[in-house]
Amino acid sequence: MTLAGELEVGTQVPADERVIDVRDLRMRYGAKDVLNDVSFAARRGEVLALLGPNGAGKTTTIEILEGFRMRSSGEVRVLGVDPASAGEAWRARVGVVLQSWRDHGNWQVAELLRHLGSYYRRFSTEARSRPWPVDDLLEVVGLTAAAKTRLTRLSGGQRRRLDVAIGIVGRPDLLFLDEPTVGFDPEARRDFHDLVHRLTDVDDTTVLLTTHDLAEAEKLADRILILSTGRIIADGSADELSRRVAGESEIRWTRDGQRFVHSATNPTPFVRELLVQYGDDIADLEVRRNSLEDTYMRLVHDTEGGPR
Amino acid sequence: MIETLRLGAARGLIDFRHTLTNALDLWGYFFPSFGLLITLFFMGDAHVPGTTFSLGASTLPSSIGMLVAFGGLITMAQYLIVDREDGTLLRAKATPHGMNGYLIGKVVAVGGMTLLSVLIVLVPGTFLVDGLRIDAGGLLTLLWLLPLAVVATLPLGAAIGSLFDNSRAFGLVMLPLFGIVAISGIFYPLGAMPGWLQAIGQSFPIYWLGLGMRSVFLPDAYASVELGGSWRHLETFGVLGLWAVLGLTLAPVLLRRMARRESGSAVAARRERIMSSMAR
Numbered sequence: 001m002t003l004a005g006e007l008e009v010g011t012q013v014p015a016d017e018r019v020i021d022v023r024d025l026r027m028r029y030g031a032k033d034v035l036n037d038v039s040f041a042a043r044r045g046e047v048l049a050l051l052g053p054n055g056a057g058k059t060t061t062i063e064i065l066e067g068f069r070m071r072s073s074g075e076v077r078v079l080g081v082d083p084a085s086a087g088e089a090w091r092a093r094v095g096v097v098l099q100s101w102r103d104h105g106n107w108q109v110a111e112l113l114r115h116l117g118s119y120y121r122r123f124s125t126e127a128r129s130r131p132w133p134v135d136d137l138l139e140v141v142g143l144t145a146a147a148k149t150r151l152t153r154l155s156g157g158q159r160r161r162l163d164v165a166i167g168i169v170g171r172p173d174l175l176f177l178d179e180p181t182v183g184f185d186p187e188a189r190r191d192f193h194d195l196v197h198r199l200t201d202v203d204d205t206t207v208l209l210t211t212h213d214l215a216e217a218e219k220l221a222d223r224i225l226i227l228s229t230g231r232i233i234a235d236g237s238a239d240e241l242s243r244r245v246a247g248e249s250e251i252r253w254t255r256d257g258q259r260f261v262h263s264a265t266n267p268t269p270f271v272r273e274l275l276v277q278y279g280d281d282i283a284d285l286e287v288r289r290n291s292l293e294d295t296y297m298r299l300v301h302d303t304e305g306g307p308r
Numbered sequence: 309m310i311e312t313l314r315l316g317a318a319r320g321l322i323d324f325r326h327t328l329t330n331a332l333d334l335w336g337y338f339f340p341s342f343g344l345l346i347t348l349f350f351m352g353d354a355h356v357p358g359t360t361f362s363l364g365a366s367t368l369p370s371s372i373g374m375l376v377a378f379g380g381l382i383t384m385a386q387y388l389i390v391d392r393e394d395g396t397l398l399r400a401k402a403t404p405h406g407m408n409g410y411l412i413g414k415v416v417a418v419g420g421m422t423l424l425s426v427l428i429v430l431v432p433g434t435f436l437v438d439g440l441r442i443d444a445g446g447l448l449t450l451l452w453l454l455p456l457a458v459v460a461t462l463p464l465g466a467a468i469g470s471l472f473d474n475s476r477a478f479g480l481v482m483l484p485l486f487g488i489v490a491i492s493g494i495f496y497p498l499g500a501m502p503g504w505l506q507a508i509g510q511s512f513p514i515y516w517l518g519l520g521m522r523s524v525f526l527p528d529a530y531a532s533v534e535l536g537g538s539w540r541h542l543e544t545f546g547v548l549g550l551w552a553v554l555g556l557t558l559a560p561v562l563l564r565r566m567a568r569r570e571s572g573s574a575v576a577a578r579r580e581r582i583m584s585s586m587a588r
Contacts (some may be wrong), residue, residue, distance in 0.1 A: 059572065059573050060573075063571045066396075066571075069571050082368040088405050091403070091404040091406075092404035101394055101399075101575060102395065104396060105394070106333075107322070111322065115315075115319060116316055116406075119409060120404065121311075168397070178572060210564035
């Protein structure tokens with residue numbers, strides 16, 4: 001547990017910049033603690049990825065922050081308000097992209113967006129005009145051609161993109177994304193990543209997402225939280241996390257058209273030796289520290305296997 | 309508040325329009341109406357037992373009372389259950405003022421559908437049976453009976469719907485409901501039944517809605533075959549009023565409880581249960 005203890009320190013976010021502020025969050029069902037002393041914060045415009053094995057408490061955490069679930073104890077502030085007792089004005093500033101359901105099957109895409117968007121009109125401010133105009137929004141998520149399609153006729157990927165569009169139709173200050181790219185093809189995934197970047201860069205939206213796709217987390221997130229057995233075991237950028245886990249680096253090179261791979265705890269002496277020996281015969285030299293995947297596996301394995 | 313009413317009404321009208329353009333929905337909602345028309349057709353020249361009154365003329369207004377009750381109770385309850393299963397309600401919860409908009413929308417949509425199902429029976433029905441008439445007094449009765457019918461059944465239907473979280477369990481509610489219809493004097497006069505059945509029948513709103521509708525559409529002479537030999541407007545108002553109070557007391561509490569419990573994982577768990585029960 002020393003490893004996790006060390007990492008729990010996490011990144012410091014100044015108190016006045018905290019869009020999400022969670023302290024000692026605890027969730028208990030009967031005698032079982034699903035969340036235990038979870039603490040973290042997110043600043044404005046930041047993308048936070050919540051990783052962790054199934055059953056680690058990701059969904060519970062995100063549902064508490066969304067105001068959909070009561071917590072057992074702990075301090076939670078989202079946009080400066082406790083989500084457990086937040087009102088409609090708060091709700092208007094929060095976007096939620098749920099796992100995909102079959103709701104509103106009879107409705108047409110543009111019709112549903114227009115209707116749901118109209119609930120946000122009275123919460124429009126000078127700085128942030130709400131809702132997002134439907135035609136623009138359709139274009140942003142690539143559904144312009146499907147504007148008049150009934151929801152039951154959408155493909156899985158289209159449906160998912162509509163879910164995202166519904167989540168952002170109110171131009172939220174804070175967006176929750178629960179496994180947003182499940183079922184996306186590579187192109188849709190890239191478009192989605194562009195969209196998230198646009199939201200954070202142009203609109204200064206804060207994003208909290210859960211995912212099982214580590215490459216996605218690495219690409220999108222400014223910061224990664226790893227949740228395991230109800231505790232946060234790591235908090236930092238992908239880079240910081242991999243540096244904190246002692247592991248082996250991977251060295252790849254080619255010589256005479258042949259590929260080589262070698263693992264070493266400390267790559268520098270090995271590479272120096274390699275170059276001394278073969279000099280310019282070495283081509284395509286690559287040294288890679290732990291991938292996020294290695295780091296993740298290591299961290300999760302250590303906490304799940306180790307004593308509580 | 310006005311804004312939410314407007315949004316809810318818009319939502320209800322869209323929902324209503326979608327139902328009208330969806331063959332499967334139409335069939336589901338209006339099947340009872342067609343069934344009633346066929347029943348009326350086969351009643352032909354039959355009389356209310358022991359009288360010379362036309363059975364069809366008596367059954368038509370009764371069944372309109374029943375359709376109104378069904379609309380408020382069943383349609384509303386079913387909507388809530390289905391919309392919770394498919395995530396519509398959770399979507400509403402994630403939207404500012406969305407839950408209120410949703411409920412207002414449902415009232416509008418259910419109202420529209422009920423009205424349509426009544427017209428489907430009433431318009432052709434008037435050609436099938438003789439002896440219906442409506443006068444100023446009847447219209448006046450309709451003016452208080454219809455709103456009372458709505459508040460006596462809709463909130464109750466919403467309360468029932470919020471108690472069930474899967475549509476299969478709701479099937480179990482339908483059976484006793486048809487039992488209640490059988491002892492509510494809709495197709496067969498209550499006077500011909502044993503006293504204890506009469507008592508049970510008269511404790512539910514369906515009997516009173518049927519009676520109220522008969523008083524609207526039938527000549528006063530027909531009142532002689534009713535229990536107590538009168539239309540009993542005061543009692544109708546009293547019993548329906550009691551049900552309205554009960555519904556309006558229960559519904560907000562139960563709806564709030566239902567809304568509070570709604571979350572992504574709740575919808576997922578429900579869905580999983582449906583999937584696994586279908587696989588079995």
